Amino acid sequence: MTAQLLDGKATAAVIRRELAERIAKLTALTGRPPGLGTVLVGDDPGSRAYVAGKHHDCAEAGIASLRRELPADATQHQVEDVIDELNADPACTGYIVQLPLPRHLDAGAVLERMDPAKDADGLHPVNLGRLTLGVEAPLPCTPRGIVELLRRYEVPLAGARVCVVGRGITVGRPIGLLLTRRSENATVTLCHTGTKGLAWHVREADIVVAAAGSPGLITKDMLRPGAAVLDVGITRTEHGPAGDVHPEAAEVAGWLAPMPGGVGPMTRAMLLANVVEAAERNATAV
Numbered sequence: 078m079t080a081q082l083l084d085g086k087a088t089a090a091v092i093r094r095e096l097a098e099r100i101a102k103l104t105a106l107t108g109r110p111p112g113l114g115t116v117l118v119g120d121d122p123g124s125r126a127y128v129a130g131k132h133h134d135c136a137e138a139g140i141a142s143l144r145r146e147l148p149a150d151a152t153q154h155q156v157e158d159v160i161d162e163l164n165a166d167p168a169c170t171g172y173i174v175q176l177p178l179p180r181h182l183d184a185g186a187v188l189e190r191m192d193p194a195k196d197a198d199g200l201h202p203v204n205l206g207r208l209t210l211g212v213e214a215p216l217p218c219t220p221r222g223i224v225e226l227l228r229r230y231e232v233p234l235a236g237a238r239v240c241v242v243g244r245g246i247t248v249g250r251p252i253g254l255l256l257t258r259r260s261e262n263a264t265v266t267l268c269h270t271g272t273k274g275l276a277w278h279v280r281e282a283d284i285v286v287a288a289a290g291s292p293g294l295i296t297k298d299m300l301r302p303g304a305a306v307l308d309v310g311i312t313r314t315e316h317g318p319a320g321d322v323h324p325e326a327a328e329v330a331g332w333l334a335p336m337p338g339g340v341g342p343m344t345r346a347m348l349l350a351n352v353v354e355a356a357e358r359n360a361t362a363v
């Protein structure tokens with residue numbers, strides 16, 4: 078078997094076109110385009126590239142960009158001043174703080190200082206709390222992108238056994254909350270570096286979400302033949318970026334969202350979707 082491609086790149090392009098129409102309407106209605114802010118601290122080349130990609134997507138879709146950059150040695154106070162400024166700026170519909178922050182900074186305190194209504198990443202504790210309670214909130218972009226990709230390719234979710242590998246706050250922790258909603262109705266097992274018998278858990282799964290950040294972790298012998306496999310890992314190696322899914326897994330999987338070209342572009346598209354939805358909420362509130 079060779080896995081069917083879950084083409085995140087093509088799907089994200091379709092979503093961006095759908096969003097561009099809504100953005101054009103909003104801009105005409107309110108007299109100004111929605112604005113996405115990014116806060117980048119330090120000069121990690123990976124982070125810089127992701128942020129540049131987000132602004133590229135914004136320009137294409139008609140969203141204004143507000144870039145805020147701080148040096149690697151910025152103080153907590155300086156970062157929080159930028160947060161306060163974006164919270165107060167009416168041109169900023171939503172924004173993200175690019176993670177990880179340099180280690181001397183308290184990322185939790187920075188996230189908590191954000192206005193939850195402007196949280197384009199869905200990572201503010203209030204929004205994660207709302208997700209837990211099933212109350213409407215901006216959703217974390219990568220989990221939302223994964224659900225959207227599975228839906229558009231009609232990968233069955235109801236009753237499916239999903240194995241998530243990785244417990245990070247952007248993917249592993251929140252994705253179970255989305256997939257176990259009544260509307261998705263999947264059953265989720267969350268595995269991590271402390272899991273005993275990882276291969277057994279992965280082999281039980283109809284859907285595997287690999288988000289551990291460990292190159293080649295998921296090998297073909299671990300998979301149930303025909304499983305849908307989503308590679309969310311990205312590790313910069315001397316041979317270029319590597320995913321969590323071993324390339325040979327494509328021989329056994331039924332569907333594969335590869336890295337690159339799978340979940341990454343969907344994550345970016347969902348960030349735009351969160352900004353558009355925040356702008357639509359603002360437009361109907363006045």
Ligand SMILES: Nc1nc(=O)c2c([nH]1)NC[C@@H]1CN(c3ccc(C(=O)N[C@@H](CCC(=O)O)C(=O)O)cc3)C=[N+]21
Binds near residue numbers: 130174198247340342
């Ligand atoms: N506050 C915050 N929000 C994030 O959403 C966030 C973050 N911090 N920190 C870092 C991670 C990483 N991330 C990616 C998004 C898109 C691609 C992406 O588009 N990847 C392409 C290219 C991969 C490449 O070659 O670099 C692909 O998979 O096809 C990758 C990684 C968002 N993150």
